[in-house]
Amino acid sequence: MLTFKMCMLGSFSVGKTSLVRRFVTSIFSEKYQTSIGVKVDKKIVRVQDQDVTLVLWDIYGEDAFQKLQMSYLRGMSGYFMVADGTRHQTVDVALALEQKVTEAMGRIPFVFLLNKCDLVDQWEIEPETEKNAAAHGLGALRTSAKTGEGVDEAFLRLALAMLPK
Amino acid sequence: MGATPIFETFLAEQGLALFEYLGKGSFRSIGAFPKWLKEIWGAEIGRAKTVRLGEQSPFLENFLFDAERFWSSRASGTVNSGNWIERGRGGVETPLEASALRLDGKKVLVVRNSSAAFAEQTQWLQTARDSVLEHERLMREIQNKEILLHCIIHDLSQPLSAMRGCFNCLTVGDLPPDLKPFVETGQRESHRQEQMIRGVLDAFSGDLAAVKSHTGAVAESADLAACARHAVRNFSAAFMEKGIRLQLDPNLDVRREWRSVGDAPRMDRIFGNFLENAMRYSPPHTTVTVGVEDKGALLGAFVDDEGPGLPADQSADKLFALFSKGRDRPGKAGLGLYFCKMTVERWGGRIGAETRAKGGSRFWFCLPPAPNASETGAAGPVRPSKKPFREFAEEDSAPAGSRPVGKAAKNLRVLVADDTEVNRELTMELLKARGHSAVGVADGRQALDALAKARFDVVLMDEVMPGMNGLEATRAIRLREAGSGKHQVIIGLSGNATKEDEKRSLDAGVDAYLPKPFDMHKLFQMIEFAAHSGSADMISAVRPADSAESVAGHLERATAGNKKLAQSLVRSFLADAPKRMADIRRAIARNNAEMLATTAHALKGSVAIFGAPESVAAARNLEAMGRAANLHGAQEEFRALDRELNRLRHDLLALAVKPAKKSSMRGSAWRARRRK
Numbered sequence: 001m002l003t004f005k006m007c008m009l010g011s012f013s014v015g016k017t018s019l020v021r022r023f024v025t026s027i028f029s030e031k032y033q034t035s036i037g038v039k040v041d042k043k044i045v046r047v048q049d050q051d052v053t054l055v056l057w058d059i060y061g062e063d064a065f066q067k068l069q070m071s072y073l074r075g076m077s078g079y080f081m082v083a084d085g086t087r088h089q090t091v092d093v094a095l096a097l098e099q100k101v102t103e104a105m106g107r108i109p110f111v112f113l114l115n116k117c118d119l120v121d122q123w124e125i126e127p128e129t130e131k132n133a134a135a136h137g138l139g140a141l142r143t144s145a146k147t148g149e150g151v152d153e154a155f156l157r158l159a160l161a162m163l164p165k
Numbered sequence: 166m167g168a169t170p171i172f173e174t175f176l177a178e179q180g181l182a183l184f185e186y187l188g189k190g191s192f193r194s195i196g197a198f199p200k201w202l203k204e205i206w207g208a209e210i211g212r213a214k215t216v217r218l219g220e221q222s223p224f225l226e227n228f229l230f231d232a233e234r235f236w237s238s239r240a241s242g243t244v245n246s247g248n249w250i251e252r253g254r255g256g257v258e259t260p261l262e263a264s265a266l267r268l269d270g271k272k273v274l275v276v277r278n279s280s281a282a283f284a285e286q287t288q289w290l291q292t293a294r295d296s297v298l299e300h301e302r303l304m305r306e307i308q309n310k311e312i313l314l315h316c317i318i319h320d321l322s323q324p325l326s327a328m329r330g331c332f333n334c335l336t337v338g339d340l341p342p343d344l345k346p347f348v349e350t351g352q353r354e355s356h357r358q359e360q361m362i363r364g365v366l367d368a369f370s371g372d373l374a375a376v377k378s379h380t381g382a383v384a385e386s387a388d389l390a391a392c393a394r395h396a397v398r399n400f401s402a403a404f405m406e407k408g409i410r411l412q413l414d415p416n417l418d419v420r421r422e423w424r425s426v427g428d429a430p431r432m433d434r435i436f437g438n439f440l441e442n443a444m445r446y447s448p449p450h451t452t453v454t455v456g457v458e459d460k461g462a463l464l465g466a467f468v469d470d471e472g473p474g475l476p477a478d479q480s481a482d483k484l485f486a487l488f489s490k491g492r493d494r495p496g497k498a499g500l501g502l503y504f505c506k507m508t509v510e511r512w513g514g515r516i517g518a519e520t521r522a523k524g525g526s527r528f529w530f531c532l533p534p535a536p537n538a539s540e541t542g543a544a545g546p547v548r549p550s551k552k553p554f555r556e557f558a559e560e561d562s563a564p565a566g567s568r569p570v571g572k573a574a575k576n577l578r579v580l581v582a583d584d585t586e587v588n589r590e591l592t593m594e595l596l597k598a599r600g601h602s603a604v605g606v607a608d609g610r611q612a613l614d615a616l617a618k619a620r621f622d623v624v625l626m627d628e629v630m631p632g633m634n635g636l637e638a639t640r641a642i643r644l645r646e647a648g649s650g651k652h653q654v655i656i657g658l659s660g661n662a663t664k665e666d667e668k669r670s671l672d673a674g675v676d677a678y679l680p681k682p683f684d685m686h687k688l689f690q691m692i693e694f695a696a697h698s699g700s701a702d703m704i705s706a707v708r709p710a711d712s713a714e715s716v717a718g719h720l721e722r723a724t725a726g727n728k729k730l731a732q733s734l735v736r737s738f739l740a741d742a743p744k745r746m747a748d749i750r751r752a753i754a755r756n757n758a759e760m761l762a763t764t765a766h767a768l769k770g771s772v773a774i775f776g777a778p779e780s781v782a783a784a785r786n787l788e789a790m791g792r793a794a795n796l797h798g799a800q801e802e803f804r805a806l807d808r809e810l811n812r813l814r815h816d817l818l819a820l821a822v823k824p825a826k827k828s829s830m831r832g833s834a835w836r837a838r839r840r841k
Contacts, residue, residue, distance in 0.1 A: 005223075012294050012297075013294060013298060032295075032298075033291070034287065034290050034291045034294050036248055036260075036283065036286055036287050036290060037247060037248025037249050037250060037260060037283075038224055038247070038248070038249040038250070039249070039250040039252075039258075040222070040223045040224055040249070040250075055223055057223075063294070063297070063797055064795045064796075064797035065290055065293060065294070066290075069247055071227070071228075071230075071231055072227065072247075074227055074230060075227065087301060089301075089800060089801070092800045095754075096753070096754055096755070096756050097756075099754060099755060099756075100755070100756055103755075122305075124305075
């Protein structure tokens with residue numbers, strides 16, 4: 001069976017852990033629990049009539065207190081760059097991080113996720129910024145770990161891009 | 166390598182598991198396989214003689230690359246994996262950490278159960294991040310309120326614009342003498358109301374800035390004595406009407422400089438509040454004295470009256486509290502003295518009131534001297550100087566009274582784009598009375614159409630309009646002009662009056678910005694100035710004079726009055742600053758702390774020559790972030806620096822074009838402006 005390593009990257013409190021949790025266990029918790037270190041989960045999905053094991057590396061959020069260790073990305077086949085749609089500065093962090101990852105690892109498939117799309121009234125991302133984010137990697141998707149919107153689609157989109165052509 | 170029972174007990178107690186690396190991914194447990202690790206990876210793992218740890222955990226598998234590299238190198242010490250969470254067979258999550266090291270020449274891997282340290286680390290990190298989130302939430306809340314306030318201010322400004330326009334129109338013709346005082350009162354009061362609206366906006370913007378910067382730092386300065394003089398001049402007529410004498414303290418030492426922290430418009434409001442209070446409580450035929458005095462480390466200002474003094478049961482603290490009013494003769498909303506307290510304290514000063522020994526009361530405030538006052542000799546005599554910029558600005562912003570409109574030397578064609586019909590019509594009437602011709606349109610789209618059909622010397626462009634607003638229309642005009650060599654003079658009008666609003670308009674491409682409601686003489690001055698000498702010169706007419714003066718002062722001091730050197734510094738700064746900003750932007754985008762520290766440091770040095778404390782502070786903050794390798798918030802700081810540099814640039818351009826029109830600086834300033 002094909003196995004792919006996928007990493008969740010982005011600023012802190014953007015919902016990386018929640019997205020993985022939603023995807024793997026279909027559970028969501030409102031309480032923000034900060035992540036330290038790395039948590040690895042697995043899920044088997046069916047993509048183009050074949051089973052694929054996704055090894056999901058939920059890596060702690062980048063901020064002043066914790067910096068991303070590039071060695072964690074070794075061997076990854078794709079990644080999600082996650083930003084919080086209600087905090088515009090997380091998009092800046094994501095874009096800077098993407099540049100850092102590309103410089104270190106070369107071009108690797110990724111999907112830009114604008115998470116928390118259920119919080120429409122608090123949405124801070126301008127259409128222009130969203131358009132800019134969509135121009136990166138495999139495009140941008142609005143997701144909500146709370147409602148599940150866009151979550152399966154995001155993982156499948158990335159998995160599909162990782163399949164050998 | 167074996168392990169004694171006591172050593173095994175020690176390892177178990179410490180939550181440590183030691184493995185010797187045998188090569189090709191195989192490990193042998195040193196001592197018995199720890200029980201806690203069996204609970205995570207399963208009991209069967211302990212039964213095998215060797216174990217392939219990489220197969221137990223994808224994280225460990227990844228780390229073994231680093232560990233093997235370390236073991237095969239001659240490096241000393243250890244290499245650590247960082248924390249990872251391992252989910253046991255029963256679903257229990259355990260934080261682990263691994264280290265690779267050498268012991269007795271053996272390759273050893275230590276796996277540590279880091280539960281205790283992890284919990285502590287999680288707790289402080291959670292607290293720190295919760296605080297950051299809370300701060301972000303507060304910032305958003307303040308910004309939302311700011312937007313709401315801007316809307317309210319805008320709505321208040323529109324009818325006020327109309328009222329001022331009406332008063333202005335009345336003064337155009339020959340006004341019957343008996344009506345003149347009423348019109349003047351209307352003008353004066355509408356001007357006061359305008360100042361109050363701006364004051365509210367400024368106070369709110371100040372609060373926002375304070376929250377943003379986390380510091381109470383105030384960079385502006387104002388001349389206390391000039392403000393006191395200004396207050397006496399402004400209020401003398403009102404006092405006279407009540408039979409009260411208003412005077413500037415005869416003992417005021419006019420030879421020295423009284424520059425303190427603060428800004429003149431808000432200081433005017435403080436004096437204004439004190440004087441209104443004194444007027445309310447002073448009996449006729451008494452004297453109210455406004456003065457300034459040295460209070461040691463602080464500079465003090467006071468308003469003395471000869472009224473009944475403070476009520477015995479009312480402390481000064483209560484007087485300055487929110488919604489506090491006098492007992493017998495209530496004032497207005499009870500916000501005035503509260504505003505004074507809030508403002509003075511934000512500037513790092515103190516405020517108070519007391520009953521004077523000779524009778525009457527004294528309302529006072531003390532402020533720290535301006536940061537550069539000691540350098541320039543605060544106690545020294547005032548240097549002979551040109552007419553202060555501030556006086557020029559005051560004259561401009563004061564109500565026009567019944568100054569005659571007069572006819573302009575040259576008839577100009579002016580396009581007035583304003584969606585509020587009454588304001589548009591009044592502006593056009595005033596322009597016509599001045600001898601200009603005016604065409605009115607109601608939105609940006611119509612303005613573009615009008616410009617396509619006819620030539621106009623000046624466009625007055627309101628910012629907020631339905632459909633295409635003023636900023637969009639301005640951008641569209643600039644886009645049309647690109648590469649054509651043409652330049653349409655555009656003056657931006659807006660009911661919003663903060664520096665941010667001004668910057669937004671200038672960024673969109675307007676040549677100058679005039680907050681509404683505006684004084685008609687100022688409007689004429691700008692239009693005629695613009696049409697006569699082109700847009701670049703207008704910058705000096707509309708920029709706050711204090712700021713340009715401060716830059717000029719710094720530059721003069723830095724160059725010991727050497728004008729050639731000053732011009733050369735300005736030229737190289739205007740040429741270099743954009744490159745340095747691009748370097749800083751790049752450093753932030755790449756998360757390159759070292760580069761950020763170096764580039765921000767270089768920029769800070771070149772900005773400091775011009776004073777520009779806000780720019781210096783922003784550059785300093787970026788440098789500090791770089792040095793601390795902590796770029797959190799660098800984007801925001803960069804934006805602040807960009808804003809401040811834009812202001813400085815305008816001030817420098819103003820300096821370059823204003824004092825010596827024949828100077829070669831003018832050309833470069835022009836070009837710089839055109840390029841923008």
